[in-house]
Amino acid sequence: MASRIALQLSGVERSYGQGETTLQILKGVDFTLRSGEIVALVAPSGTGKSTLLHVAGLLEHPDAGEIRIAGEPCNGLSDERRTAIRRAEIGFVYQFHHLLPEFSAIENIMMPQLISGLSKAEARERSKALLDYMRIGHRAEHRPAELSGGEQQRVAIARAVANAPMVLLADEPTGNLDPETAHYVFEALEALVRQSGLAALIATHNMELAGRMDRRVTISGGKVVDL
Numbered sequence: 001m002a003s004r005i006a007l008q009l010s011g012v013e014r015s016y017g018q019g020e021t022t023l024q025i026l027k028g029v030d031f032t033l034r035s036g037e038i039v040a041l042v043a044p045s046g047t048g049k050s051t052l053l054h055v056a057g058l059l060e061h062p063d064a065g066e067i068r069i070a071g072e073p074c075n076g077l078s079d080e081r082r083t084a085i086r087r088a089e090i091g092f093v094y095q096f097h098h099l100l101p102e103f104s105a106i107e108n109i110m111m112p113q114l115i116s117g118l119s120k121a122e123a124r125e126r127s128k129a130l131l132d133y134m135r136i137g138h139r140a141e142h143r144p145a146e147l148s149g150g151e152q153q154r155v156a157i158a159r160a161v162a163n164a165p166m167v168l169l170a171d172e173p174t175g176n177l178d179p180e181t182a183h184y185v186f187e188a189l190e191a192l193v194r195q196s197g198l199a200a201l202i203a204t205h206n207m208e209l210a211g212r213m214d215r216r217v218t219i220s221g222g223k224v225v226d227l
């Protein structure tokens with residue numbers, strides 16, 4: 001049986017005003033991401049990878065077109081509802097970890113769960129399981145500055161999936177790591193996707209990692225096309 005559609009973009013357009021002119025970045029993007037698949041987004045700098053991730057993740061509004069998360073059309077929803085969907089169904093990972101420096105690894109992962117209303121005990125238990133899963137259980141009480149780059153990114157990934165979202169959107173998650181560490185972090189991410197049935201769209205310039213994903217897409221002429 002085909003897996004469930006987690007994210008669907010239809011006819012999505014997005015442009016930015018630049019002085020007198022308009023820079024049209026996305027010109028009718030159609031794209032479908034299914035639960036349990038990892039898709040690489042590989043495109044030259046400036047073609048709109050971050051824009052696509054922000055629009056897909058409900059951080060920015062498209063100028064036209066439709067975004068559905070877990071089947072729910074997100075156009076025309078109130079900002080409150082969009083935020084609620086984003087918190088529940090979307091996890092973000094960036095090139096730089098953006099962990100809160102004054103909190104430990106486990107506290108960083110607990111945070112989004114506490115915001116969602118989980119008890120402290122439940123949040124701690126799930127965070128510990130995620131840390132173990134990412135093979136950094138022994139670093140739970142360390143603050144970000146005391147962790148290596150690869151460990152920091154694994155904590156950031158654990159935090160992104162802490163609320164069991166349907167979709168993981170990652171913008172160069174290994175871009176700041178050496179090749180060996182990048183490989184190791186991707187391995188942990190891949191295991192997590194396989195185990196949880198998450199759907200992941202990962203922007204990367206790393207062709208070796210892209211080659212290991214289920215499929216590869218690029219942005220060409222403002223549209224998403226298969227590579």
Ligand SMILES: Nc1ncnc2c1ncn2[C@@H]1O[C@H](COP(=O)(O)OP(=O)(O)OP(=O)(O)O)[C@@H](O)[C@H]1O
Pocket residue numbers: 016017023025043044045046047048049050051052
């Ligand atoms: N808020 C904004 N206002 C104006 N222009 C913007 C804005 N955000 C992005 N752009 C422009 O839109 C284009 C696409 O940007 P985007 O960040 O999506 O590219 P990218 O493919 O992610 O690039 P990179 O690989 O360098 O991160 C760029 O030319 C950028 O300058």
